[in-house]
Amino acid sequence: MAAAEERDRAAGRRRHHHQRRRRQHRARRACARHRRHRPLGRLRHLRARGARxxxxxxxxxxxxxxxxxxxxxxxxxxxxxxxxxxxxxxxxxxxxxxxxxxxxxxxxxxxxxxxxxxxxxxxxxxxxxxxxxxxxxxxxxxxxxxxxxxxxxxxxxxxxxxxxxxxxxxxxxxxxxxxxxxxxxxxxxxxxxxxxxxxxxxxxxxxxxxxxxxxxxxxxxxxxxxxxxxxxxxxxxxxxxxxxxxxxxxxxxxxxxLTLRRPxxxxxxxxxxxxxxxxxxxxxxxxxxxxxxxxxxxxxxxxxxxxxxxxxxxxxxxxxxxxHLSGHQGHGSVAHPAGILITWATITEGGVQVNLEGRRFSDESHGYSEQAARVLEQPEGLAWTIFDARIAGIARQFEDFRQAEAAGAILEADSIPALAAATHLPEAALAETLAEVARLKAAGATDAHGRRFAGSPPLVAPYRAVRVTGALFHTQxxxxxxxxxxxxxxxxxxxxxxxxxxxxxxxxxxxxxxxxxxxxxxxxxxxxxxxxxxxxxxxx
The missing domain is CATH 3.50.50.60 (FAD/NAD(P)-binding domain)
Known part of the structure; x- marks a missing residue:
């Protein structure tokens, strides 16, 4: 299992690396065109790469x-x-x-x-x-x-x-x-x-x-x-x-x-x-x-x-x-091992997160920043974000989400048993969790974690799921x-x-x-x- 997990991580890093390299290549070409057409004049020596x-x-x-x-x-x-x-x-x-x-x-x-x-x-x-x-x-x-x-x-x-x-x-x-x-x-x-x-x-x-x-x-x-x-x-x-x-x-x-250093x-x-x-x-x-x-x-x-x-x-x-040097932005929904940000619309529009035991563990809707630490507290520091086709349609306006779909990070299942099989989550626990979410949504109730489900549409098949981890994005x-x-x-x-x-x-x-x-x-x-x-x- 550990070896397979490491292979997954490596594949995700390579995929993320190649995507970034392609984007950098496009930007380099644009920068190169600009440098040729408009030299820096008195700063021309800073452009030179031939120095010893x-x-x-x-x-x-x-x-x-x-x-x-x-x-x-x-x-x-x-x-x-x-x-x-x-x-x-x-x-x-x-x-x-x-x-x-x-x-x-x-x-x-x-x-x-x-x-x-x-x-x-x-x-x-x-x-x-x-x-x-x-x-x-x-x-x-x-x-x-x-x-x-x-x-x-x-x-x-x-x-x-x-x-x-x-x-x-x-x-x-x-x-x-x-x-x-x-x-x-x-x-x-x-x-x-x-x-x-x-x-x-x-x-x-x-x-x-x-x-x-x-x-x-x-x-x-x-x-x-x-x-x-x-x-x-x-x-x-x-x-x-x-x-x-x-x-x-x-x-x-x-x-x-200032002093600046060149490559x-x-x-x-x-x-x-x-x-x-x-x-x-x-x-x-x-x-x-x-x-x-x-x-x-x-x-x-x-x-x-x-x-x-x-x-x-x-x-x-x-x-x-x-x-406020301890201030920071975390994110509780980075696809693992693909290393792609999953928009928080998957949660705000009615999705939920479960841990590897198939149980919810927090009020996910409170904010993606603080959710990073909560996800990392779970077994193996992982969770599954579960949503449906309606929510996927909203999330698809973001390029990162489309990349996650193209990378195969977003799983699809026509039923809860199929979802459990695809995610390797315990079927009984997952079914119980999603049934409770359905009851809360139908009643417009607030759960034990403090999340309010009033006005939240039900999750319906076909379901979507993505395995995620928590991450540090930047300091505040x-x-x-x-x-x-x-x-x-x-x-x-x-x-x-x-x-x-x-x-x-x-x-x-x-x-x-x-x-x-x-x-x-x-x-x-x-x-x-x-x-x-x-x-x-x-x-x-």
């Missing part, structure tokens, strides 16, 4: 000082304190670290404000955590909602966030992002051609209105690709395979520049007028996960491996304030920022030209997985990204 291995470019003129920092991916997330007379051969007004949704929104906003912008991305192509998500951004009071007859306000949205997190986040910080999100999406649509629409056929847990907005494929890959294309059209330079290894600060804390070992020192950290959180850093989220330390990590916590570590070295704690997304110190003063957005900044989910409201990650990516870009252009 290990060559270190000349440091900034007059550079001297000392390093301070903490452990990172390569052992240190360094901050070098520079002498006042230090200068750089090349200085860019606005530099953005990270080419996900947060970084690209920041770059677009800064470029629109008239600044020259360079985005540094450690991967061969812009992907990040955004590409691994469903690409859905919650926003209230948008024109798409009005067209669909949905009444919603930023205030109602803020109330939902605070209710989910039991009042833990700062209300002012919550109001900031809920106020900005709607106009930010309309700006992306009107100025940059992103074709958003609002999801109306189901509602995510904790939201009092349908406010999830997505692009046609309902995928994060499409979102990051459209943002990248918009940035390129706007004249933003994006340099891939550029890993920022150190920040350079003046004695007063102002950011002067051949070459290092460059680059000055900047303002710096936006959009390099997400620390989900890929096992040491930091063990420190802050020990319950998921050994869980599947479904985020981007580049999320090593540099933003938090750099901020710590600079004396910045950080908050981070650097504390103000209304301009400037990074703050513990005393409330700002580091004048340092900004943070997305997972690099403190989110609005509080300190627990249960505080995560669907979409909180991309909410702060888009909202804080735009704020950071606008302010960085002014600061530069």
């Amino acid at each position: 291995d290990g060559h270190r470019r000349a440091p900034a003129r007059g550079a001297r000082g000392h390093d301070r920092g903490g452990p990172g991916r390569a052992g240190r997330a360094r901050v070098t304190v520079l002498a006042p007379e230090t200068s750089y051969e090349v200085t860019i007004p606005v530099v953005v670290v990270g080419a996900g949704a947060a970084g690209l929104c920041a770059a677009l906003a800064a470029r629109e404000a008239g600044a020259e912008v360079l985005v540094l991305e450690r991967d061969p192509v812009p992907r990040g955590s955004t590409a691994l998500s469903a690409g859905l951004v919650p926003a209230a009071g948008t024109r798409w909602q009005r067209e669909a007859g949905i009444e919603d306000t930023p205030e109602a949205f803020a109330a939902d966030i605070l209710a989910k997190a039991e009042g833990e986040p700062d209300p002012a910080e919550v109001a900031r992002v809920t106020r900005v999100a709607g106009p930010a999406l309309e700006w992306l649509a009107d100025a940059h051609g992103l074709r958003f629409s609002v999801i109306t056929d189901f509602r995510y847990p904790g939201h009092s209105a349908n406010r999830m907005h997505g692009l046609p494929s309902r995928s994060g890959e499409e979102l990051v690709d459209r943002l990248r294309e918009a940035a390129e059209r706007a004249g933003v330079d994006i340099l891939c395979d550029a890993w920022v290894t150190a920040l350079h600060a003046r004695l007063d804390g102002r950011i002067a520049g 051949d070992g070459t290092e460059d020192h680059l000055g900047c007028g303002a710096l936006v950290l959009a390099c997400n959180g620390y989900g890929g850093n096992k040491a930091l996960v063990r420190q802050h989220v020990p319950a998921l330390a050994e869980a599947l990590y479904f985020g981007h491996p580049g999320n090593q916590g540099e933003a938090v570590l750099w901020g710590e070295a600079l004396g910045a304030a950080a908050r 704690g981070g650097l504390v920022v103000d209304d301009a997304a400037r990074v703050l110190r513990p005393d409330g003063s700002a580091i004048p030209n340092l900004f943070a957005a997305g997972g690099a900044a403190c989110g609005v989910s509080g300190s627990r997985a249960s505080g995560y409201l669907s979409g909180n990650g991309l909410l702060t990516a888009v909202a804080l990204g735009r704020l950071a870009g606008q302010a960085a252009a002014t600061a530069a």
